[in-house]
Amino acid sequence: MIQIKDLHKSYHMGSNSLHVLKGINFDVKEGELVSIMGSSGSGKSTLLNILGMLDEADQGQYILDNVPIKNLNEKIAAKYRNEFLGFIFQSFNLINYKSALDNVAMPLYYKGVKRKERNDTAMHYLEKVGLADWSHHLPSELSGGQKQRVAIARALASDPKVLMADEPTGALDTKTSYEVMELIQGINDEGKTILVVTHEHDIAQMTKRIVNLKDGLIIDDKKVQQVRASEYV
Amino acid sequence: MFSRDRWNEILEALTSNMFRTILTAFGVFWGIFILIVLLAAGKGLENGVKLDFSGRATNTMNMWAQTISKPYKGLPKGRRFTYKIDDVAAIKDKVPNLKIVSPRNQLGGWGGANNVVRGLKTGAYNVYGDYPEVIQQQPMDITQGRFINYNDINEKRKVAVIGLSVAKELYDNGEEILGSYVKISGVNFSVIGVYKTKQTGGDAEEGQKQIFVPFTAFSQAFNRGDRVGWMMITAEDNVPITGLKEQIFDVVRQRHTIHPDDKRAIGHWDVYEEYSKIEGLFTALRLVAYVVGILVLLSGIIGISNIMLIVVKERTKEIGIRRALGASPWSIRGQILLESIFLTILSGMVGIIFGSLTIYGLNALLDANGPVDMFANPSVDLTVILIALTILIISGLLAGFIPAQNAIRVKPVDALRTE
Numbered sequence: 001m002i003q004i005k006d007l008h009k010s011y012h013m014g015s016n017s018l019h020v021l022k023g024i025n026f027d028v029k030e031g032e033l034v035s036i037m038g039s040s041g042s043g044k045s046t047l048l049n050i051l052g053m054l055d056e057a058d059q060g061q062y063i064l065d066n067v068p069i070k071n072l073n074e075k076i077a078a079k080y081r082n083e084f085l086g087f088i089f090q091s092f093n094l095i096n097y098k099s100a101l102d103n104v105a106m107p108l109y110y111k112g113v114k115r116k117e118r119n120d121t122a123m124h125y126l127e128k129v130g131l132a133d134w135s136h137h138l139p140s141e142l143s144g145g146q147k148q149r150v151a152i153a154r155a156l157a158s159d160p161k162v163l164m165a166d167e168p169t170g171a172l173d174t175k176t177s178y179e180v181m182e183l184i185q186g187i188n189d190e191g192k193t194i195l196v197v198t199h200e201h202d203i204a205q206m207t208k209r210i211v212n213l214k215d216g217l218i219i220d221d222k223k224v225q226q227v228r229a230s231e232y233v
Numbered sequence: 234m235f236s237r238d239r240w241n242e243i244l245e246a247l248t249s250n251m252f253r254t255i256l257t258a259f260g261v262f263w264g265i266f267i268l269i270v271l272l273a274a275g276k277g278l279e280n281g282v283k284l285d286f287s288g289r290a291t292n293t294m295n296m297w298a299q300t301i302s303k304p305y306k307g308l309p310k311g312r313r314f315t316y317k318i319d320d321v322a323a324i325k326d327k328v329p330n331l332k333i334v335s336p337r338n339q340l341g342g343w344g345g346a347n348n349v350v351r352g353l354k355t356g357a358y359n360v361y362g363d364y365p366e367v368i369q370q371q372p373m374d375i376t377q378g379r380f381i382n383y384n385d386i387n388e389k390r391k392v393a394v395i396g397l398s399v400a401k402e403l404y405d406n407g408e409e410i411l412g413s414y415v416k417i418s419g420v421n422f423s424v425i426g427v428y429k430t431k432q433t434g435g436d437a438e439e440g441q442k443q444i445f446v447p448f449t450a451f452s453q454a455f456n457r458g459d460r461v462g463w464m465m466i467t468a469e470d471n472v473p474i475t476g477l478k479e480q481i482f483d484v485v486r487q488r489h490t491i492h493p494d495d496k497r498a499i500g501h502w503d504v505y506e507e508y509s510k511i512e513g514l515f516t517a518l519r520l521v522a523y524v525v526g527i528l529v530l531l532s533g534i535i536g537i538s539n540i541m542l543i544v545v546k547e548r549t550k551e552i553g554i555r556r557a558l559g560a561s562p563w564s565i566r567g568q569i570l571l572e573s574i575f576l577t578i579l580s581g582m583v584g585i586i587f588g589s590l591t592i593y594g595l596n597a598l599l600d601a602n603g604p605v606d607m608f609a610n611p612s613v614d615l616t617v618i619l620i621a622l623t624i625l626i627i628s629g630l631l632a633g634f635i636p637a638q639n640a641i642r643v644k645p646v647d648a649l650r651t652e
Binding site for chain 1: 236237238245249550551554555556557558559560561562563564641644645646649
């Protein structure tokens, strides 16, 4: 599903140059649930941003679902993001003046789906994350866990190939974190490829594979015995 | 582009900070309001001044004889000459594109002595010897009877058409006017019609103190022979008289043995030229109104642009989220542009409405308090409204352009990081 070869990325701040990714090689197959771990500054978020086409690599190859991702202009990048990717953020990033339903429907709006169909689909995904009753509430009326579940529904709405989760549990307490992970595991069980960036070991243990990053390089990449989140809840 | 969702978004964005939106909109509102009111005031002045010309053929020149100032063909300077009735036919014959050439004779004049008597009443009036066509050059409403016609001319009938003011002074209320006689400089004329001038104000009173009699009867009654006092010449509508007058003068100079370069021999008053000057003045006035209005509008537009910049800044993160979800740069840009255009047009419309209400109020006030000199019926026509709307759309686009560009300049990843 994802193949990257020799990925490099530097940031330039004034005269200083910061080499964040120093040649990453890494494959993800369809249906995998991978966690990317590392301390802050290890480059894990940068990697995810590049995989998510929110940022561009300086060098290297990136193939997503057999489509080479390079020299994108913003228009095509937006189209790919919409079709291939679903994002889950640490701070949820819901649009606060829109209802849960409208938030979930938004990727479909940009996909050009008609209003009626859009709302039906959005409702379906809200049901899936167990928030059908909250569809007309604003994000400010939801708890943190609920917000993240709305965000997950939104990430799923356009039926993307890959879900990218950047510290999805970073702003949640342990119990809620496990609930969210249970949801993510459930989605993965249905065959969706998911990448999770985290620095929490217990969260990483709930994925099927852990990739360890340090100073811009992969130092460790191993399959793990998945811990089901439902055991904790 | 104009889906319901898009409008919802625009309304959500604009109503989220109502007070700020209203303050911003005020700039554009004020600009358009000033533009409309200025244009209407200019139009009012124009209407007021043009009322003085009302109905009069403006493509017209009055021409009279003066003292000859150059010796020519052995004749001395300082001679006087008079137009002859043959000159009229000659001018019509030799100069193309003339619509009407009216020879005219006149008795009395401003401040003249009493020259008209009816029974015990007397009055001082201008008495003109005229052809029927003069009513096209100097329009009047015939309120009773008729105007002079060619039978009167051919038969030299001693008939008269009198002004309303003349009728008021010489007749008692309710007295039968038509068919009665007035004595003009000792000659009886039968009254066949009463007219009312189309002028307004003080000019109207003066314009109605006139009496028209057939040119031929005038000549006979007052011993003018074949002499003509002056001429009123109107050219065809699309040919300015100003361009034809030299040809007319040439004909006159030739017939009266006047030096071809003698500028002073022929006196004239070119109404068209004067009218064009006034037209030019009002064009300039309109231009000033547009410039002032648009400059005021400009400050309003800068205000909108400014606030859109702030809105974009505030919504950087939201824009980042939208782009992560697949919003194309054009959809973001379009959103900002539409917001800006919508706000501009909305406030502009309110400005147009308030401007129109102000004009309406002004008109009502004018109607209630009677006419004012040099000012009548201030108004703007649909063209002005359409121009204003075009200006608004363009300025809305301009106002939104830089903010829209700013909105997509930030990389999505950076936009998502802002708080």
